[in-house]
Amino acid sequence: GQQLNQSPQSMFIQEGEDVSMNCTSSSIFNTWLWYKQDPGEGPVLLIALYKAGELTSNGRLTAQFGITRKDSFLNISASIPSDVGIYFCAGLILNTGTASKLTFGTGTRLQVTL
């Protein structure tokens, strides 16, 4: 099956620092989504990317859909303590006539120190 590998697996950063994480795949995806998951809760959508090369921002978050369609990155600028959590990328292949499942990445655990 498709595998999405995220790096780094985990990172400790200081408040105010910028964060960068990425997601790579051996398969092509039509859509990339980035989710954040807090402990014991469901994934919350951060950013959706629909076109190769697309660069999209949502507040302090910026994400890009790689030209090859096999990767994506997420940047967080000026991190704050509430950015703590696990960040998942998810890829989607659009198949006509199906509901198009999400394939999730392995996750990047972010911890922010004061």
Place this chain on the structure above:
Amino acid sequence: EPEVTQTPSHQVTQMGQEVILRCVPISNHLYFYWYRQILGQKVEFLVSFYNNEISEKSEIFDDQFSVERPDGSNFTLKIRSTKLEDSAMYFCASRLSDRQYTQYFGPGTRLTVL
């Protein structure tokens, strides 16, 4: 803002018992999903549902699993005879339409099989 809701938040059951996990997707959404996440691991696709039938299912979704949309609002996942390895967080998600690919997740049900 509309959201996906799930009940119960935590379910404890004995091995071999049947459990039903309930979800209320966002109203007017047409596509419904179940995912699961074993503790510390990534989110995995189980099944998708559209137009009152299963659209796609993963290898995990064997004969012990079933889904149903008994009325216009609920979407349920039944596990007929639970196993220890079924212990996980189960997330329901819904998606609006063919042209909107973003899936919105519920807060999850933590299933513990003893």
